[in-house]
Amino acid sequence: MKKSWKRVGLGLLTAGIALSLVACGGGNDKKESKGDEVTVDIFQFKVEFNEQFKAVAKQYEELNPGIKINISTVGGGDDYGAALKTKFASGEEPDIFNIGGPEDLTTWEKSLADVSDTQAAENALEGTTNAVTRDDKILGLPYNMEGYGLLYNKKVFEDAGIKVEDIVTQEDLRKATETIDSKKEELGLEAVFALPAKETWITGLHASNTFIAPEFDNDVNKTYESKALDFTYNKEFKEYIDLMQEYSVQPTNSLDYSKQMEELFSNGLIAMTQQGNWVYGTIEEIDPEFAENNVGILPIPVDGVAENKIPVGVPNYWAVNNNSDDKDQQAAKDFLDWLYTSEEGKKVVLEEFKFIPAYSGFDTEKIVDPLSKQVYEYSNAGDATGWVFMGYPTDWGMNVLGAGIQKYVSGEGSWEELMDDVKTSWEDSRK
Amino acid sequence: MSAKKSWFYAFTAPVVVALFCVVILPLLYGLYFSFTDWDGVTVNAFVGIQNYFDVFKDEGFRSALWFTTKFSVVAIILINVIGLGLALLVTQKFKGSNFLRTIFFMPNLIGGLILGFIWQFVFTKAFASIGSALGIESLQIWLSTTQTGFWALVIVMCWQMSGYIMIIYISYLQSVDESLLEAASLDGATSWQKFWRVKFPMIMPGFTVSLFMTLSNCFKLYDQNLSLTAGGPYNSTQMVAMNIFNTAFAQNKMGYAQAKAIIFFVIIAVISLTQVYLTKKREIEV
Missing domain, CATH: 3.40.190.10 (Periplasmic binding protein-like II)
Structure with missing residues (x-):
């Protein structure tokens, strides 16, 4: 009787240790995408347009079956940086994330994909990508101006x-x-x-x-x-x-x-x-x-x-994660391209996000609020x-x-x- | 005997494992990082004890440490005095004493961040309105100077923690044997004497606990600091915890911040262990 109790005790002990080790080690393996479905994980910081952004992602999913867009948002300057680091450290790296400028280029050097092959990069207004260009590679796409x-x-x-x-x-x-x-x-x-x-x-x-x-x-x-x-x-x-x-x-x-x-x-x-x-x-x-x-x-x-x-x-840039699968990277780039160069995307950016576009090909007459309009006019006039x-x-x-x-x-x-x-x-x- | 032992292991194992995973392991990991130039993403170089040298040259850290110490000394004394005072008040037999206990304890149920924002409103709006109505200049500048920032933190901390400390003192006050007090009364002791000579020595263990709790809570304060002053003006009300957080996440110097954290840990450990040792010695066995 005594012995069996001991065994139970030891069993529980080992089980406990094993369980907690598993718990500690878990979370590293990334979810495998099922079949042809590609999931693009976006980790962004602009809380103000979170809802509109989610809506536009849904619209994109409907237009492109097989693609799933996953958006998570953490607001604020320092908090976003800290949260992004935690994400990377835990192995749950997003496919698209935000960077601010030259400093971030250095921090995330190994995780930034070259996006100069996208249409959006081509359409970006003169000078808007300077801050994220290094060694002739464009590493981020501007949000807005x-x-x-x-x-x-x-x-x-x-x-x-x-x-x-x-x-x-x-x-x-x-x-x-x-x-x-x-x-x-x-x-x-x-x-x-x-x-x-x-x-x-x-x-x-x-x-x-x-x-x-x-x-x-x-x-x-x-x-x-x-x-x-x-x-x-x-x-x-x-x-x-x-x-x-x-x-x-x-x-x-x-x-x-x-x-x-x-x-x-x-x-x-x-x-x-x-x-x-x-x-x-x-x-x-x-x-x-x-x-x-x-x-x-x-x-x-x-x-x-x-x-x-x-x-x-440009307050912020979209960066594509270099460590993601090629398939995911391509899907991420396609989404950003669609957002800033397709008619549907442009409409949303201008009217729902209320952005001052940092890309050519927008109908800037439609900038809604007078303040943004004034800013755009200064920018357009070279002032x-x-x-x-x-x-x-x-x-x-x-x-x-x-x-x-x-x-x-x-x-x-x-x-x-x-x-x-x-x-x-x-x-x-x-x- | 051995069955008893097995049970001992069985019941302590989950705690030990959990403690190992979330406290010991991160501590060792952190110790390792404090010797590197980790920026939160990659470790580029092993820098030895350079980080620790830098900490001692860091003026921001030193002033944060000094500010935290000043704050802690004032807050610890006030919280314990107020807490004990409230405990004595509500252990008197009068109508509504239970109700008052709940009221005094309530601030402790509000989270530090929310509390900070509520009080920020009180200090910058309510105080300012009263100040401008009565023409008192000094009420209109709350939170915009170092002095007012300091006292604002002390007030909020006391308001939040006194009720909690009160509960601890109440439990010790109630466990004081009535017969001792009766005996003292028979000997002609005044209530003042009864408090100092009988009750006070009996609640020494409570004092040890309360002092320890207020000490570590005051030193490690972060949330009220963040929501109330955010370190301003000019980082003069920045406490150590905030200094460490900012070094890590605003300046991206994770390894350096880790070194600060280790030093901070050692300081707190030494102070609280000394305090527990000293106050334990004064406790009396009944």
Whole structure:
């Protein structure tokens, strides 16, 4: 009797170990596709268009029997990067995933397939694939184009008697700001600006980009390869930050995106704030009429650099996984091609996703919202500068410059210290 | 005897195996990674103890560690004082004491992230409104300065954890033998004396447990930190856990972050073991 108990005990022990070892080791084998069915796993980060994207995938599945599109979405910058790494580490590699720029090319070097043989790559607008081209290989296909500047409240400008065309230099901007500030009460404003210093991507990436891009000829690859940063236009940058800080709703260090856009701008409590065409949906949710008629985009003036231009760039790219089966890779490329070059696909991209297309062959008359339209017009007229912040050292823009600006606006550090810090940190990470 | 032993193995095996899989193995794996330049995708080189040297030169990590220590000291003291105070309050015999227990414990049932966002609203909106209505400048700047960020974290942490610690103290307070208290009363002890001379020594074990729990929870805090201040302004309210996470996932330096994590682990282990050893010594056997 005793002995048998012992056996049971040992049996359970071994069974337990075996079970947990199996559990630990599991999950490595990828699902085999049945027969001719090909499954394309997409792992993407744009939460805003998740539903529309799933709908379009369904449409594609119906048109192409035997192909299954599997979409999973994880939102946000850092979270997406972390989740993607987890996916790869666990062996469940997606066939299509997102990359941001030169930095990601290095990180995912071994997993990026050359997509230059696709129709979409051919149709991509001039310059939109520069950031993901390495050794003559195009490793990503642009999502869309986005642009930003100073969003202004048209009605406030009108009532204050300010013409946007007159604002060309930083001096003009300051004068306009002072004029509005003096009539603040009548215009029903809380302040002229909202400087969301809490959102380090707004200050550290977007704002700084305007003043750093000229130094690198608007070239993201040049930025990425640069060992040092001169910050030639740092005086101009300081003036821009100072102006906003002085006339902003306070305290700027806890002013976040939601307060900036939803509470202040959309309710007409501020006259200007720096944002891009992607906020259209947010404004529309609060006040559709305001969004439709009352929002304009004003280029951020930088003295000494070509005037009246706004930075337009590609926020994200589709990458095809090089490690997937050839069959899967081809299916992935076909899907992306269809999305950006077929009539059905183009319609969805323009009208459902509300994208500013980064490809030729689109009927751009149909761009729905006025903000995107304006951005597209700037881009089309050649009045666009580049997005180089994807070429900043990892985390430099947000965590070093953005956090440094927080310190500066709170009066804890001087501008000179900030400049020294950011330059040293740039050099350190590019050693 | 041997059957008993088999049962012992049978029942402990699942736990041991699970513990091995999810704690020991990752720890060893992590230790290995801390000697490499792992970026989350590939290990390019074995860098020896270079990562550890770098940690000591890392100003961000040092200030995060200092901030975490300051926060922990203040929060641990306050949580335990408030927790014990609440426990004494609700163990008095009065109507509604059970109801109050539930109320005090409730914040603990809300997840840290949500709690952080709720309090963020309280600090930036409610405080600011009160501040502007009464003309108090200092109420309008919550979460935008290091000082207010620090106290906001302390307040939220106390609010969340005091109820939990209260439960622990209640259980020890209730196990204090009534006869001891009666004897003390007969000897003419005041209620203050009864608390300090009789109750307090009797709840020392509870003190050990509570101190340990608050210590490790405060040091490892991440979620409230993220949702309340996200480290801002200028990373001055960034705690160690967040510093490690950002190093790993925002800067892509997984190996380096792992080295930080190992150092952090050693620090916490040393502090909590010392604390348990010291407070255990003061416990008395009845």
